[in-house]
Amino acid sequence: MKRFLISKRQFSTGNSTSCASRRPPFVLGILRETYNKWERRAPLCPSHIEQLLSKYTPEKLKCIIQPSNRRIFSDVEYERAGATVSDDVTSANLLLGVKQVNSDNLLPNKAYAFFSHVIKGQPENMPMLQTILDRNICLFDYECMVDPAPSGRHRRLVTFGKYAGIAGMIDIFQAVGQKLLQNGFSTPFLNSPMCYMYHDLEEAKNGVKQMGRRIAEEGLPPGLEPLVFAFTGKGNVTRGALEIFHLLPHEMITLRQLKELKKQNGGGGCPQHKVYGLIVEQEHMVKLRGSDDDDDSIAAHGANVAHYRSSPFQYEPTFHKMVAPYVNVLVNGIYWDGRYPRLLEKHHVQELFEEDKKSLIAIADVSCDVNGSIEFLEQTTTIENPFFTYNPALNKSIEGVAEDGIAIMGVDILPTELPRESSKHFGDALIPLIDDFLVYCNENDICSLKCAENLPRKLRNACVTTSAGDLTKRFNYIDNLKKQCLREKDLEKIDGSAMFLSLEGHLFDSGLINQVLDVLESHNCIFEIKECCIGCKTNGTPAKSTMLIKVYTSEGHGMLQTICSKIKALAELISSSETTVRSHEESQNFKVKKPPILSDEIASSVKSDKEDIILLLGSGRVAASFAEYMGRKEKRKIIVAGEVNEEVQAVASEAKRGEVVVLNVEHDMPALASLIAKADIVVSLLPAHMHILVAEECIKTKTNLVTASYVSDAMKSLNQRCLESGITILNEVGLDPGMDHMSAMRIIDEIHTNGGEVTSFSSVCGGLPAPEFANNPLLYKFSWSPRGVLNASGNDAIYRKDSSTLHIPGDKLLLEAKPFEGVWSTLNLECLPNRNALAYEDLYGLSYPDELFRGTLRYRGFSNVMNSLNQLGLLEDAKASQSNWTGVIRDLLDERGFSSLQNFISSYSAGDVANAERQSLLFHELGLIDHSTLTHPESIVNSLCDLLTEKYSLASDERDMVLMHTKIVGKYDDELVETYSSSLQLFGDEHMTAMCKTVGYTTAIAAELVLDGKVEAKGVIIPTSSDIYVPTLNALEAEGIKFVETKMTVEQYAA
Structure with missing residues (x-):
């Protein structure tokens, strides 16, 4: 009450003409939590707002809260308490949150208070801290709001108290129920919901009591040994866990009593109508190094708490011998850091399982120290996927609790499962500190704080940065x-x-x-x-x-x-x-080794929240979809580097956190090297010849690289250096190459797994305008550089047919187009051989199939018209003889013995009137018969590319289409023959072309796999292994890009 009266007097609304009375109201803001979807807590409840606003007049204090449908308290409740609900909190002097604030949302020249997790230099939060400094923000960290206890140890003033222990205890009951069921026992624990499923703590406690009544009345199944819960730690966490445990019918016992109990009832017998609890003392966990291993000696040498805390390196663990063999469930709440022995190490439980001592079935690591006191908690888990199983025999972590081993829970935000109560507890502790802020701000502007030394003591300890853009003295380190x-x-x-x-x-x-x-x-x-x-x-x-x-x-x-x-x-x-x-x-x-990954699903859900920096080189037409997909997560910064500022800006805008760098990669290598050194992964969507420059820098900095291009000979030559550097360069993760590999390998691996061999392989792909927009003589439109299409039209091709190898020289390729029928009956298509199909024999692990073909799809007639350009010399990378197209065409006709373009067309079309009309129309539409100037006199084909881009580009209101079809025949020893067919037809939409989706999304998904450590292979690789193609195809399907697969089986009988 005394504080209340002082506050009223200092914030008087009387006739004083002091500076304080003329100050505008202090505005307290409460932020919307965005750190995690489960974060429903608030730093202050509506009741706290009401308490503050009743204490201070409206002229002295106002409260603004950002609206949130996720917060446990509704916006209406805050409005009723007197707060203003608004997205706009720019008028606030002090902004309160719970967890870290997204850097993009930090307002300059403000004061903030939240759990920042920066004082240990946590790398994942350093970008946020830099933004705070850059924007002259005064940051207060709840973690540093401490008071020294009489013992000299520091007591935190604002915490979420016992609620982590309460939630963790309730949650582990479900894991216990599932593990006991796996062992053959149905128990009431199986029906215990997770904590967040209850409306509030009272309802949760009633649920636990109801479970306890069933245990007391019906008993646990006969044959089940006495169920023992062990608790470590003496703090709030353990007290919270015990509060829940005590709601069950229970008996607390000593370690000596526990061993006697297990000795008498270890094999089960009569139904147990209660559970047992053990408080693990320090002498049960460690002993002095070199002391005897018998229990009495361990206890005698483990009891000196002060010596243990001052010299932890002189002790070694004993929990695995003294306690672990006898307990079923461990609730771990101890403080731990690297000085102290671990409670349980991997080899401890491996030894227990080897000795068939498998009593321990579940661990609730409420302290949640990754690789901490429980060594095999190698990653945190999430509220939606709270458990995994550690199998000591395999030294492997597996999602869920269905496998053999110990069920582990390591959720690091347990208090948010009880958001109402934990927010109330936190706010009760925070209110006195809000008073301290208000007292200080009676004479000072908190947003202009340049030095922390004049702050009240509890706030001074917690002030990390000042409005001058500096760290305070105690946090300079x-x-x-x-x-x-x-x-x-x-x-x-x-x-x-x-x-x-x-x-x-x-x-x-x-x-x-x-x-x-x-x-x-x-x-x-x-x-x-x-x-x-x-x-x-x-x-x-x-x-x-x-x-x-x-x-x-x-x-x-x-x-x-x-x-x-x-x-x-x-x-x-x-x-x-x-x-x-x-x-x-x-x-x-x-x-240092990477911890084992649990599974694709859980690994992604428990991934660290550190910021990932993705460097995207190139801002062409497929870059936007990459940036959009890869940039969906707040914790990712997508740095887009390219030559054209407008293009780079557009690509970067697709990501939540895009950053623009205008850069010519070939001419500014120092800048490129600097960008690569900062990146966690590099993705190159540059022209293929430029990948080598990028790869060289990636090898130097040991940074993984992903490209969508074919592996060139130059890239192959880097393989050994990549292996020595320990990096992955993953190539060919676009459409073709990319999705074609993945679709094919999914089928090929299935055939090989079932004991068959591939006797025929055919894969074709095409990027085309949708049929309604194939409205020019080429029946084709360009959604990216025409040069790539023109070059592909002149590549040599090799394939196998009827066990014979066929070689097609590049200048004859367009003559090899054949009708493609039987897959999309409404489309009139042709197919051209595509490069060296025989190279895929080794890549795909095939044993000389009779048929081996890769092809490119076009609308029928494309090759004929394109070949007329080729025959006239317009696809040659030669210097033009004239500066205008009329002169160039005339000279090319003269070189080939034709008096006019009409004569050339008539001769080439060989009486096909329709073909002649299309060729004539092509020359007219492209402007090849007028006096327009060549854009690149040094290169005929480059000048033609500019015309094709100008005249035949896919317009923004037109849609494209991607087609892919793979046919594979597998034969088995029993004469069984299976024909697999995998087809994809995808149309672009008003937001994105089909080509952009298939190339950009596939590249992004593959890059994400590499970034998350899910691709084990090092060196120069392509996506032919299941650890790449399975998750990539699954992720593409989630984006609506799905292959339709069929299988036809035929049994062949010998004559």
């Missing part, structure tokens, strides 16, 4: 972390040694931490902040801060010792820091 902090990309390149460095002292006020990081940087170390707790003043006396740093070097043990000695000397030199430095070198050299 983050600037070093932004440059040098460990990144996944760097980790993959290290093979060396590591140590943990523990610092405790006045690290920030003394400036020691910045000098420590400078030492690490000067020795070319990579490091990551594992833990950071910043001390705050009490009664004017600064409290000590602590930091745990993991340091990596490729220069071995000696370098680590040198670094540690320098840092200890530095701490002694800066005596005012009063810093204790401890180090512990990892026991063996390391090489």
Whole structure:
């Protein structure tokens, strides 16, 4: 009440003429949460808004909240509490959120408070922090709003308390039910819903009580051993879990009682009408290194809590021996960082399973430290897919709980499953800090804060950045972390040694931490902040801060010792820091490995939230669909680099977070190298000859590359260097090549898997105008560069027919067009052989099939008309004899012995009147018989391309069509013959051409697979393996790009 009266007096509405009374109202804004679809919490509830607005007059405080249909409290509730609901929060002085704010939504010159996750230099959040600095935003981090407890340890003031433990406990019941069912026991746990399925905590507790009544009245199935839940930790998380557990009929027992219980009832017997709980004490988890392994010795040497916390490296784990063999469910709530022994390591549970000690069926890792105290929690899980199974025998993680092994839950946003209660708890703790903000703002403008030292103590500790675009003094060290902090990309390149460095002292006020990081940087170390707790003043006396740093070097043990000695000397030199430095070198050299991927579906759902930077080179017609697909996720930045600013801008606008770089790749290699070095993956949609320049830089920077083009000989030559660099260059992931590989390999692999061999293979593809727009003499329109089409019309071709190999020289290719019938009956098509089909024999793993053909589809008549241009010499890359088309055509006719164009057409059409009319019309429409000037006198074919682009491009109001058909015959030992047919017909729409969709989307999906680590192969590769073609075809189908597949089976009988 005293605070209330002071606040009223300071914000008086009387006749005072002080500066404070003339200030406009302080506007408090509440942001819409966008971090995760499940994030339904709010920093303040409607009741908190009502409480604040009743405390301060409207002249002194206003509240604005962004509307949200996802938030647990409705907009109407906030309006009733007195808040204004509006998307526009630009008038707010202080903006409150829960989780990180999307960089695009950060308003300049404002103050924000939310969980930013930047104080350890987390790389995924550094782009957001840079935006905050660039936009002169004053950031307060809830995580740093602390008060020192009497013990000297830091107590966080605003948390979501016990609700992670409550939600985690409720959720793990479902996993327990499924695992017990798998083992042959139907129990009430199977009917327990996930926590988020309840309306509120009261309903959830009633649900647990109802389950408990069934256990008490009906009992658990006979034959089921006593069910034991073990709990680690003493904090809010564990207290929340126990609050739920205690709603069941239960008995809490000691470890000694547990062992006796299991000894007497290990094989089951009479139905159990209760469950058992065990609080795991520290002496059950660790022991001093070198002490005896018997239980009494372990307990005797594990009880000194103070010694353990100060010297954790002197201890080793014992939980796997003392507790794990006897419990069924583990609820883990302990604090852990790299200094401490793990609770359970992979080899621990592997040994238990080898000894047939398989009591442990489920783990709720509520602490959710990835690769932390539970080593095999290698990725967080999500609310919609909360469980996976770790199989110790296979050392493999598998989605769901249906497989053998231990069910694991590692959801990292559990409190949002109880959004109503957790928001209330959080807001109750935040309200006093809002008062501190208002007291400060009575005399100051929070949005113009240049120095944090004058803030109230609790706010000063939490102020990360100022409106001057600077980090505050205690957070200056983050600037070093932004440059040098460990990144996944760097980790993959290290093979060396590591140590943990523990610092405790006045690290920030003394400036020691910045000098420590400078030492690490000067020795070319990579490091990551594992833990950071910043001390705050009490009664004017600064409290000590602590930091745990993991340091990596490729220069071995000696370098680590040198670094540690320098840092200890530095701490002694800066005596005012009063810093204790401890180090512990990892026991063996390391090489970082990627954790195993659970499955395609769960891997994508548990992917880290770090920002991915995708460099897209090229802004042609298919680039837009790539940017649109790849740029759908907020955590991806698509950097589009190209020569023409307007085109680059248009492509970048398709992504949620597109960035524009105007660049000539061939003439600005330093700029290209800089872009590639920053990227997580590079995608080149440039002309094919330019891919090599890009690939060379990717090899230097160890950055993966994806292209849609054919693998050239020059690209093949880079394979060994790619392998040595450890990168993937994935090519041929467009339409053709690309989707043709994938559709074919899906069938070929099925035939081979079933024991058959391919005796006939045919694959044809074509990009065409839709029939209603094939309205010119070529019956063709260009949706990208005509040069590619003209070049393809003169390529040599090789294929096999009736076991004979046929070679078609490029200058005769257009004469080889044959009618294509039997697939699309309404279309009048022809087919041309396409390149060297025999090359696919090895690529597809075929054994000399009788038929091996690849072809290009066109409307019937295309080849005849195109060949007239070829025969006249218009497809040659030769210098023009004249500067205008009339002169060029006249000279070309003279060279071939024709007196006029009409004579040439008559001779070439050989009496086919319709063909002659189409040829004549083509020359007239293209303007080849007038006096127009050639655009490229040095190249006839390039000048022709400009005419084709001008006259025969697909207009914006016209649609195109993509056709692809694959026919494969498989034969089996039992004389069974199967004929597979796979067809695709796709039309463009008003938003995007079919060619753009099929090339851009396919390239984007393939790039996403590489980016997410789902493509294991290194070197120069194409998409012929199932880890690429299966997820890509599935993703394309989700975009409406689907093959229609049929199979006809014929049994052949010997005569």
